[in-house]
Amino acid sequence: MLHCHFCSRLSNCRITEEGYKALASALRSNPSHLIELDLTGNDPGQSGVKKLDDLLQDPDCELKTLRFLSPDAEEACQYVRGIVGKNPLLLRELDLSKHELGDTRVNQIAALLQDKHCQLDTLKLRDCDMTDEGCSAVTSALKSNPSHLKDLDLSINEIRNTGVNHLCDILKDSHCKLEILRLRYCMTDEGCSAVTSALKSNPSHLRELNLSGNKLGDSGVKNLSDLLMNPQCKLEILDLWKCSITEKQCLILTSALKSNPSHLRGLNLGINEIRNTGVNHLCDVLKDSHCKLEILRLDCCYMTDEGCSAVTSALKSNPSHLRDLDLSRNKLGDSEVKNLSDLLMNPQCKLEKLHLRECSITEKQCLILTSALKSNPSHLRELDLRKNTIENTGVNHLCDVLKDSHCKLERLSLNDCGITDVSALTQSLTNSKALQFLKELDLSDNMIIDSKQLRDVIRDSNCTLR
Numbered sequence: 001m002l003h004c005h006f007c008s009r010l011s012n013c014r015i016t017e018e019g020y021k022a023l024a025s026a027l028r029s030n031p032s033h034l035i036e037l038d039l040t041g042n043d044p045g046q047s048g049v050k051k052l053d054d055l056l057q058d059p060d061c062e063l064k065t066l067r068f069l070s071p072d073a074e075e076a077c078q079y080v081r082g083i084v085g086k087n088p089l090l091l092r093e094l095d096l097s098k099h100e101l102g103d104t105r106v107n108q109i110a111a112l113l114q115d116k117h118c119q120l121d122t123l124k125l126r127d128c129d130m131t132d133e134g135c136s137a138v139t140s141a142l143k144s145n146p147s148h149l150k151d152l153d154l155s156i157n158e159i160r161n162t163g164v165n166h167l168c169d170i171l172k173d174s175h176c177k178l179e180i181l182r183l184r185y186c187m188t189d190e191g192c193s194a195v196t197s198a199l200k201s202n203p204s205h206l207r208e209l210n211l212s213g214n215k216l217g218d219s220g221v222k223n224l225s226d227l228l229m230n231p232q233c234k235l236e237i238l239d240l241w242k243c244s245i246t247e248k249q250c251l252i253l254t255s256a257l258k259s260n261p262s263h264l265r266g267l268n269l270g271i272n273e274i275r276n277t278g279v280n281h282l283c284d285v286l287k288d289s290h291c292k293l294e295i296l297r298l299d300c301c302y303m304t305d306e307g308c309s310a311v312t313s314a315l316k317s318n319p320s321h322l323r324d325l326d327l328s329r330n331k332l333g334d335s336e337v338k339n340l341s342d343l344l345m346n347p348q349c350k351l352e353k354l355h356l357r358e359c360s361i362t363e364k365q366c367l368i369l370t371s372a373l374k375s376n377p378s379h380l381r382e383l384d385l386r387k388n389t390i391e392n393t394g395v396n397h398l399c400d401v402l403k404d405s406h407c408k409l410e411r412l413s414l415n416d417c418g419i420t421d422v423s424a425l426t427q428s429l430t431n432s433k434a435l436q437f438l439k440e441l442d443l444s445d446n447m448i449i450d451s452k453q454l455r456d457v458i459r460d461s462n463c464t465l466r
Helices: 017-029 045-057 071-084 102-114 132-143 161-172 189-200 217-229 247-259 275-287 305-316 334-345 363-375 391-403 423-430 452-459
Strands: 006-009 034-038 065-067 093-095 122-124 151-153 180-182 208-210 237-239 266-268 295-297 324-326 353-355 382-384 411-413 440-442
Touching: 071 093, 071 102, 102 132, 132 161, 161 189, 189 217, 217 247, 247 275, 275 305, 305 334, 334 363, 363 391, 391 423, 423 452
Parallel strands: 006 034, 034 065, 093 122, 122 151, 151 180, 180 208, 208 237, 237 266, 266 295, 295 324, 324 353, 353 382, 382 411, 411 440
Antiparallel strands: none
16 A cells, blocks of 8 residues: 655744644644644744654654754754753753854754743753853843743853853843853953843842852952842852952952841852951851851861851851851861861751861861760761871771761761771771761872771772772
8 A cells, every 4th residue: 555755834824832732633643644844933832842742752653854943943952852862842951061062053052042932941051162152142042032041051161242241131131030040160350240240130039159260350249249238139059169259359248248148058258368357257147147058168268277266166156057068278276176166066066068178187186076076976977087187096086976876977088187097997887887878988098008807898888988
Protein backbone atom coordinates (compact mmCIF):
# COMPACT_ATOMS: atom_id res chain seq x y z
CA MET A 1 0.00 0.00 0.00
CA LEU A 2 1.41 3.37 -1.03
CA HIS A 3 1.93 5.90 1.81
CA CYS A 4 2.05 9.56 0.73
CA HIS A 5 4.01 12.02 2.82
CA PHE A 6 3.00 15.65 2.76
CA CYS A 7 3.95 19.12 4.04
CA SER A 8 1.64 21.66 5.63
CA ARG A 9 2.28 25.41 5.59
CA LEU A 10 0.17 27.44 8.01
CA SER A 11 2.49 30.38 8.60
CA ASN A 12 0.99 33.76 9.64
CA CYS A 13 -2.55 32.36 9.93
CA ARG A 14 -3.33 33.89 13.33
CA ILE A 15 -3.72 30.47 14.87
CA THR A 16 -4.43 30.80 18.59
CA GLU A 17 -3.47 28.55 21.48
CA GLU A 18 -6.81 26.71 21.20
CA GLY A 19 -6.23 26.23 17.47
CA TYR A 20 -2.84 24.67 18.19
CA LYS A 21 -4.39 22.25 20.66
CA ALA A 22 -6.99 21.17 18.10
CA LEU A 23 -4.34 20.81 15.39
CA ALA A 24 -2.03 18.78 17.61
CA SER A 25 -4.93 16.55 18.67
CA ALA A 26 -5.91 15.91 15.05
CA LEU A 27 -2.34 15.15 14.02
CA ARG A 28 -1.88 12.70 16.89
CA SER A 29 -4.84 10.69 15.63
CA ASN A 30 -3.03 10.19 12.30
CA PRO A 31 0.63 11.13 12.82
CA SER A 32 2.50 8.97 10.36
CA HIS A 33 2.36 10.93 7.07
CA LEU A 34 3.20 14.55 7.92
CA ILE A 35 6.92 15.29 7.47
CA GLU A 36 6.99 19.11 7.53
CA LEU A 37 4.83 21.62 9.40
CA ASP A 38 5.32 25.39 9.13
CA LEU A 39 3.54 27.41 11.85
CA THR A 40 5.76 30.50 11.95
CA GLY A 41 4.07 33.77 12.79
CA ASN A 42 1.43 32.16 15.01
CA ASP A 43 1.27 32.05 18.80
CA PRO A 44 0.83 28.55 20.26
CA GLY A 45 1.21 29.64 23.91
CA GLN A 46 2.83 27.32 26.43
CA SER A 47 0.08 24.67 26.34
CA GLY A 48 0.21 24.68 22.53
CA VAL A 49 3.98 24.16 22.65
CA LYS A 50 3.43 21.28 25.07
CA LYS A 51 0.91 19.65 22.70
CA LEU A 52 3.33 19.97 19.80
CA ASP A 53 6.14 18.53 21.88
CA ASP A 54 3.94 15.56 22.84
CA LEU A 55 3.27 15.05 19.15
CA LEU A 56 6.99 14.92 18.40
CA GLN A 57 7.46 12.29 21.12
CA ASP A 58 4.90 9.97 19.47
CA PRO A 59 6.82 6.97 18.02
CA ASP A 60 4.52 6.95 14.99
CA CYS A 61 5.21 10.60 14.21
CA GLU A 62 7.42 11.07 11.13
CA LEU A 63 7.58 14.86 11.38
CA LYS A 64 11.08 15.92 10.34
CA THR A 65 10.66 19.70 10.34
CA LEU A 66 8.55 21.82 12.66
CA ARG A 67 8.79 25.57 12.26
CA PHE A 68 7.18 28.13 14.53
CA LEU A 69 10.25 30.16 15.57
CA SER A 70 12.67 32.38 13.72
CA PRO A 71 15.49 30.43 11.97
CA ASP A 72 18.11 31.44 14.59
CA ALA A 73 15.81 30.56 17.47
CA GLU A 74 14.97 27.24 15.83
CA GLU A 75 18.69 26.41 15.51
CA ALA A 76 19.19 27.42 19.14
CA CYS A 77 16.39 25.01 20.11
CA GLN A 78 18.15 22.18 18.28
CA TYR A 79 21.46 23.06 19.98
CA VAL A 80 19.94 23.25 23.45
CA ARG A 81 17.91 20.09 22.91
CA GLY A 82 21.14 18.28 22.05
CA ILE A 83 22.66 19.36 25.38
CA VAL A 84 19.79 19.11 27.85
CA GLY A 85 17.61 16.64 25.95
CA LYS A 86 14.43 18.69 26.24
CA ASN A 87 12.56 21.29 24.27
CA PRO A 88 13.96 24.59 25.63
CA LEU A 89 10.58 26.28 25.16
CA LEU A 90 9.24 23.96 27.87
CA LEU A 91 12.21 24.52 30.16
CA ARG A 92 12.20 26.89 33.09
CA GLU A 93 15.96 26.62 33.69
CA LEU A 94 18.68 26.78 31.03
CA ASP A 95 22.27 26.25 32.16
CA LEU A 96 24.91 26.47 29.41
CA SER A 97 27.75 27.38 31.78
CA LYS A 98 31.26 26.47 30.63
CA HIS A 99 30.09 25.89 27.05
CA GLU A 100 32.17 27.95 24.64
CA LEU A 101 29.28 29.46 22.72
CA GLY A 102 31.04 31.69 20.17
CA ASP A 103 29.30 34.52 18.31
CA THR A 104 27.04 32.27 16.21
CA ARG A 105 25.72 30.30 19.17
CA VAL A 106 25.32 33.46 21.24
CA ASN A 107 23.20 35.04 18.50
CA GLN A 108 21.06 31.92 18.32
CA ILE A 109 20.57 31.85 22.11
CA ALA A 110 19.71 35.56 21.97
CA ALA A 111 17.10 34.87 19.27
CA LEU A 112 15.61 32.15 21.45
CA LEU A 113 15.46 34.45 24.51
CA GLN A 114 13.81 37.15 22.44
CA ASP A 115 11.07 34.87 21.17
CA LYS A 116 7.75 35.38 22.93
CA HIS A 117 7.34 31.63 23.43
CA CYS A 118 10.43 31.45 25.68
CA GLN A 119 9.55 31.73 29.37
CA LEU A 120 12.79 30.85 31.14
CA ASP A 121 13.01 31.92 34.77
CA THR A 122 16.64 30.78 35.24
CA LEU A 123 19.46 31.51 32.77
CA LYS A 124 23.04 30.55 33.58
CA LEU A 125 25.75 31.47 31.07
CA ARG A 126 28.75 31.45 33.39
CA ASP A 127 32.18 31.19 31.75
CA CYS A 128 30.88 30.87 28.19
CA ASP A 129 33.74 32.87 26.65
CA MET A 130 31.30 35.60 25.59
CA THR A 131 32.70 38.89 24.34
CA ASP A 132 31.15 42.30 24.92
CA GLU A 133 29.22 41.84 21.66
CA GLY A 134 27.90 38.47 22.80
CA CYS A 135 26.85 39.77 26.22
CA SER A 136 25.23 42.74 24.47
CA ALA A 137 23.21 40.40 22.23
CA VAL A 138 22.01 38.34 25.21
CA THR A 139 21.13 41.31 27.42
CA SER A 140 19.41 43.06 24.52
CA ALA A 141 17.28 39.95 23.95
CA LEU A 142 16.36 39.77 27.63
CA LYS A 143 15.17 43.38 27.50
CA SER A 144 12.34 42.36 25.19
CA ASN A 145 11.05 39.66 27.55
CA PRO A 146 12.09 40.47 31.15
CA SER A 147 9.08 39.49 33.25
CA HIS A 148 9.75 35.75 33.64
CA LEU A 149 13.43 35.89 34.56
CA LYS A 150 14.21 35.24 38.24
CA ASP A 151 17.83 34.05 38.19
CA LEU A 152 20.61 35.37 35.90
CA ASP A 153 24.29 34.39 35.94
CA LEU A 154 26.65 36.03 33.42
CA SER A 155 29.81 35.57 35.48
CA ILE A 156 33.28 35.25 33.94
CA ASN A 157 32.31 36.87 30.63
CA GLU A 158 33.35 40.27 29.28
CA ILE A 159 30.38 42.56 29.95
CA ARG A 160 31.51 45.97 28.83
CA ASN A 161 29.78 49.21 27.77
CA THR A 162 26.88 48.14 25.54
CA GLY A 163 26.17 44.95 27.46
CA VAL A 164 26.15 46.84 30.76
CA ASN A 165 23.75 49.43 29.33
CA HIS A 166 21.32 46.75 28.19
CA LEU A 167 21.60 44.97 31.55
CA CYS A 168 20.86 48.22 33.38
CA ASP A 169 17.76 48.73 31.22
CA ILE A 170 16.52 45.31 32.33
CA LEU A 171 17.18 46.01 36.00
CA LYS A 172 15.35 49.35 35.82
CA ASP A 173 12.32 47.88 34.03
CA SER A 174 9.31 47.75 36.37
CA HIS A 175 8.39 44.35 34.86
CA CYS A 176 11.75 42.88 35.94
CA LYS A 177 11.31 40.49 38.88
CA LEU A 178 14.93 39.32 39.09
CA GLU A 179 15.73 37.67 42.44
CA ILE A 180 19.28 36.36 41.85
CA LEU A 181 21.99 38.24 39.94
CA ARG A 182 25.52 36.86 39.63
CA LEU A 183 28.14 38.96 37.81
CA ARG A 184 31.48 37.61 39.04
CA TYR A 185 34.66 38.67 37.24
CA CYS A 186 33.02 40.42 34.32
CA MET A 187 32.89 44.22 34.70
CA THR A 188 35.00 47.33 35.09
CA ASP A 189 34.45 49.68 38.03
CA GLU A 190 32.37 51.90 35.69
CA GLY A 191 30.19 48.88 34.92
CA CYS A 192 29.79 48.10 38.63
CA SER A 193 28.76 51.70 39.24
CA ALA A 194 26.13 51.57 36.48
CA VAL A 195 24.69 48.21 37.62
CA THR A 196 24.50 49.14 41.30
CA SER A 197 22.86 52.45 40.33
CA ALA A 198 20.27 50.59 38.22
CA LEU A 199 19.47 48.21 41.08
CA LYS A 200 18.52 51.16 43.28
CA SER A 201 15.57 52.00 41.02
CA ASN A 202 13.90 48.56 41.36
CA PRO A 203 15.09 47.03 44.66
CA SER A 204 12.18 45.05 46.04
CA HIS A 205 12.63 41.68 44.28
CA LEU A 206 16.40 41.12 44.50
CA ARG A 207 17.39 38.49 47.08
CA GLU A 208 20.96 37.53 46.06
CA LEU A 209 23.70 39.70 44.55
CA ASN A 210 27.17 38.43 43.68
CA LEU A 211 29.72 40.96 42.38
CA SER A 212 32.82 39.03 43.44
CA GLY A 213 36.06 39.64 41.57
CA ASN A 214 35.05 43.09 40.30
CA LYS A 215 36.54 46.36 41.54
CA LEU A 216 33.58 48.33 42.88
CA GLY A 217 35.24 51.72 43.26
CA ASP A 218 33.86 54.56 45.39
CA SER A 219 30.83 55.10 43.16
CA GLY A 220 29.86 51.42 43.14
CA VAL A 221 30.18 51.20 46.94
CA LYS A 222 28.07 54.36 47.39
CA ASN A 223 25.31 53.05 45.09
CA LEU A 224 25.34 49.66 46.79
CA SER A 225 25.06 51.34 50.18
CA ASP A 226 22.08 53.37 48.98
CA LEU A 227 20.46 50.12 47.83
CA LEU A 228 21.08 48.43 51.20
CA MET A 229 19.58 51.35 53.11
CA ASN A 230 16.43 51.40 51.01
CA PRO A 231 13.54 50.09 53.17
CA GLN A 232 12.25 48.21 50.10
CA CYS A 233 15.52 46.27 49.81
CA LYS A 234 15.10 42.65 50.96
CA LEU A 235 18.56 41.43 49.96
CA GLU A 236 19.43 38.17 51.73
CA ILE A 237 22.82 37.20 50.25
CA LEU A 238 25.56 39.71 49.40
CA ASP A 239 28.81 38.35 47.99
CA LEU A 240 31.61 40.90 47.57
CA TRP A 241 34.62 38.57 47.69
CA LYS A 242 37.79 40.16 46.31
CA CYS A 243 36.17 43.47 45.27
CA SER A 244 39.14 45.68 46.26
CA ILE A 245 37.04 47.19 49.06
CA THR A 246 39.08 49.54 51.23
CA GLU A 247 38.73 50.25 54.93
CA LYS A 248 36.89 53.51 54.14
CA GLN A 249 34.52 51.80 51.69
CA CYS A 250 33.81 49.00 54.18
CA LEU A 251 32.83 51.67 56.69
CA ILE A 252 30.24 53.00 54.19
CA LEU A 253 28.86 49.50 53.46
CA THR A 254 28.63 48.34 57.06
CA SER A 255 27.00 51.63 58.08
CA ALA A 256 24.35 50.94 55.44
CA LEU A 257 23.84 47.39 56.72
CA LYS A 258 23.35 48.75 60.23
CA SER A 259 20.28 50.67 59.06
CA ASN A 260 18.55 47.62 57.55
CA PRO A 261 20.01 44.39 58.99
CA SER A 262 17.00 42.11 59.36
CA HIS A 263 16.90 40.53 55.87
CA LEU A 264 20.57 39.68 55.35
CA ARG A 265 21.39 35.96 55.71
CA GLY A 266 24.76 35.68 53.95
CA LEU A 267 27.67 38.16 53.78
CA ASN A 268 31.01 37.53 52.09
CA LEU A 269 33.68 40.24 52.44
CA GLY A 270 36.64 37.92 51.95
CA ILE A 271 39.93 39.24 50.50
CA ASN A 272 39.13 42.91 51.07
CA GLU A 273 41.15 45.32 53.19
CA ILE A 274 38.40 46.06 55.69
CA ARG A 275 40.83 46.35 58.61
CA ASN A 276 39.75 47.70 62.01
CA THR A 277 37.49 50.69 61.24
CA GLY A 278 35.29 48.61 58.94
CA VAL A 279 35.33 45.78 61.47
CA ASN A 280 33.97 48.00 64.25
CA HIS A 281 30.89 48.92 62.21
CA LEU A 282 30.45 45.30 61.14
CA CYS A 283 30.45 44.35 64.82
CA ASP A 284 27.57 46.76 65.40
CA VAL A 285 25.62 44.83 62.75
CA LEU A 286 26.47 41.46 64.31
CA LYS A 287 25.40 42.62 67.78
CA ASP A 288 22.05 43.96 66.57
CA SER A 289 19.19 41.75 67.81
CA HIS A 290 17.53 42.17 64.39
CA CYS A 291 20.54 40.63 62.63
CA LYS A 292 19.77 37.10 61.40
CA LEU A 293 23.07 36.46 59.62
CA GLU A 294 23.66 32.75 58.93
CA ILE A 295 26.79 32.92 56.74
CA LEU A 296 29.74 35.24 57.47
CA ARG A 297 32.94 35.00 55.43
CA LEU A 298 35.88 37.24 56.35
CA ASP A 299 38.67 35.25 54.73
CA CYS A 300 41.92 37.26 54.45
CA CYS A 301 40.51 40.65 55.48
CA TYR A 302 43.77 42.07 56.87
CA MET A 303 42.29 42.26 60.35
CA THR A 304 44.65 42.80 63.27
CA ASP A 305 44.38 40.86 66.52
CA GLU A 306 42.09 43.63 67.81
CA GLY A 307 39.83 43.35 64.74
CA CYS A 308 39.51 39.58 65.02
CA SER A 309 38.87 39.91 68.75
CA ALA A 310 36.09 42.44 68.12
CA VAL A 311 34.37 40.18 65.56
CA THR A 312 34.54 37.03 67.68
CA SER A 313 33.34 38.99 70.72
CA ALA A 314 30.42 40.47 68.75
CA LEU A 315 29.35 37.04 67.53
CA LYS A 316 29.04 35.85 71.15
CA SER A 317 26.26 38.36 71.78
CA ASN A 318 23.96 37.05 69.02
CA PRO A 319 24.89 33.42 68.37
CA SER A 320 21.69 31.59 67.51
CA HIS A 321 21.45 32.22 63.75
CA LEU A 322 25.04 31.74 62.57
CA ARG A 323 25.64 28.51 60.63
CA ASP A 324 28.81 29.15 58.57
CA LEU A 325 31.82 31.18 59.78
CA ASP A 326 35.04 31.72 57.81
CA LEU A 327 37.91 33.60 59.47
CA SER A 328 40.63 31.94 57.41
CA ARG A 329 43.95 33.69 56.79
CA ASN A 330 43.51 36.13 59.68
CA LYS A 331 45.84 35.75 62.66
CA LEU A 332 43.91 34.61 65.71
CA GLY A 333 45.59 35.42 69.03
CA ASP A 334 44.72 34.04 72.45
CA SER A 335 41.89 36.55 72.97
CA GLU A 336 40.20 35.69 69.66
CA VAL A 337 40.47 31.95 70.27
CA LYS A 338 38.96 32.45 73.75
CA ASN A 339 36.04 34.45 72.29
CA LEU A 340 35.50 31.86 69.60
CA SER A 341 35.51 29.10 72.21
CA ASP A 342 32.91 30.99 74.26
CA LEU A 343 30.75 31.17 71.13
CA LEU A 344 31.11 27.43 70.45
CA MET A 345 30.23 26.54 74.05
CA ASN A 346 27.08 28.65 74.06
CA PRO A 347 24.06 26.27 74.02
CA GLN A 348 22.37 28.65 71.56
CA CYS A 349 25.22 28.24 69.07
CA LYS A 350 24.21 26.05 66.12
CA LEU A 351 27.33 26.56 64.01
CA GLU A 352 27.66 23.93 61.26
CA LYS A 353 30.75 25.08 59.34
CA LEU A 354 33.90 26.61 60.86
CA HIS A 355 36.78 27.62 58.59
CA LEU A 356 40.03 28.57 60.35
CA ARG A 357 42.57 27.89 57.62
CA GLU A 358 45.99 29.47 58.13
CA CYS A 359 45.06 31.36 61.32
CA SER A 360 48.35 30.74 63.20
CA ILE A 361 46.53 28.49 65.67
CA THR A 362 48.94 26.77 68.07
CA GLU A 363 48.70 23.47 69.94
CA LYS A 364 47.61 25.33 73.07
CA GLN A 365 44.91 27.27 71.23
CA CYS A 366 43.70 24.08 69.53
CA LEU A 367 43.23 22.59 73.01
CA ILE A 368 40.98 25.55 73.96
CA LEU A 369 38.93 25.22 70.76
CA THR A 370 38.48 21.46 70.97
CA SER A 371 37.50 21.68 74.63
CA ALA A 372 34.76 24.10 73.56
CA LEU A 373 33.65 21.78 70.75
CA LYS A 374 33.43 18.88 73.18
CA SER A 375 30.80 20.74 75.21
CA ASN A 376 28.54 21.33 72.19
CA PRO A 377 29.50 18.90 69.39
CA SER A 378 26.20 17.94 67.80
CA HIS A 379 25.77 20.74 65.23
CA LEU A 380 29.21 21.00 63.61
CA ARG A 381 29.43 19.34 60.20
CA GLU A 382 32.59 20.85 58.73
CA LEU A 383 35.85 21.91 60.43
CA ASP A 384 38.78 23.38 58.48
CA LEU A 385 42.06 23.78 60.39
CA ARG A 386 44.44 23.61 57.44
CA LYS A 387 47.89 25.15 57.71
CA ASN A 388 47.89 25.64 61.49
CA THR A 389 50.60 24.27 63.77
CA ILE A 390 48.34 22.06 65.84
CA GLU A 391 50.70 19.03 65.59
CA ASN A 392 50.06 15.71 67.33
CA THR A 393 48.80 17.17 70.61
CA GLY A 394 46.11 19.17 68.83
CA VAL A 395 45.00 16.10 66.89
CA ASN A 396 44.79 14.07 70.10
CA HIS A 397 42.40 16.63 71.57
CA LEU A 398 40.32 16.59 68.38
CA CYS A 399 39.96 12.86 68.86
CA ASP A 400 38.00 13.50 72.04
CA VAL A 401 35.45 15.38 69.94
CA LEU A 402 35.25 12.55 67.38
CA LYS A 403 34.70 9.97 70.12
CA ASP A 404 31.64 11.82 71.42
CA SER A 405 28.47 9.98 70.44
CA HIS A 406 26.82 13.33 69.63
CA CYS A 407 29.50 14.29 67.11
CA LYS A 408 28.25 14.32 63.52
CA LEU A 409 31.27 15.84 61.80
CA GLU A 410 31.27 15.15 58.03
CA ARG A 411 34.41 16.97 56.85
CA LEU A 412 37.65 17.44 58.74
CA SER A 413 40.54 19.25 57.02
CA LEU A 414 43.96 18.96 58.68
CA ASN A 415 46.16 19.67 55.68
CA ASP A 416 49.74 20.79 56.51
CA CYS A 417 49.28 20.86 60.30
CA GLY A 418 52.64 19.37 61.35
CA ILE A 419 51.11 15.99 62.15
CA THR A 420 53.38 12.92 62.29
CA ASP A 421 51.45 10.45 64.47
CA VAL A 422 47.84 9.42 63.68
CA SER A 423 47.59 6.47 66.06
CA ALA A 424 45.19 8.32 68.39
CA LEU A 425 43.08 9.39 65.42
CA THR A 426 42.96 5.83 64.15
CA GLN A 427 41.93 4.56 67.57
CA SER A 428 39.16 7.12 67.96
CA LEU A 429 37.75 6.36 64.49
CA THR A 430 37.87 2.63 65.21
CA ASN A 431 36.10 2.86 68.57
CA SER A 432 33.47 5.51 67.84
CA LYS A 433 30.51 6.15 65.58
CA ALA A 434 32.36 8.99 63.84
CA LEU A 435 32.78 7.05 60.61
CA GLN A 436 29.01 6.84 60.25
CA PHE A 437 29.08 10.54 59.46
CA LEU A 438 32.61 11.39 58.32
CA LYS A 439 32.75 11.72 54.55
CA GLU A 440 36.07 13.48 54.06
CA LEU A 441 39.31 13.50 56.05
CA ASP A 442 42.17 15.58 54.64
CA LEU A 443 45.62 14.81 56.10
CA SER A 444 47.65 15.78 53.04
CA ASP A 445 51.03 17.54 53.37
CA ASN A 446 51.73 16.03 56.79
CA MET A 447 54.82 13.89 57.40
CA ILE A 448 52.89 10.94 58.81
CA ILE A 449 55.26 8.14 59.80
CA ASP A 450 52.87 5.18 59.70
CA SER A 451 49.35 5.51 58.30
CA LYS A 452 48.69 1.89 57.28
CA GLN A 453 46.29 1.16 60.13
CA LEU A 454 44.39 4.38 59.49
CA ARG A 455 44.12 3.54 55.80
CA ASP A 456 42.74 0.12 56.67
CA VAL A 457 40.07 1.72 58.85
CA ILE A 458 39.20 4.22 56.13
CA ARG A 459 39.05 1.54 53.47
CA ASP A 460 36.36 -0.27 55.45
CA SER A 461 34.22 2.83 55.82
CA ASN A 462 32.44 5.52 53.80
CA CYS A 463 35.16 8.05 54.59
CA THR A 464 37.33 9.33 51.74
CA LEU A 465 40.97 9.83 52.73
CA ARG A 466 42.86 12.34 50.64
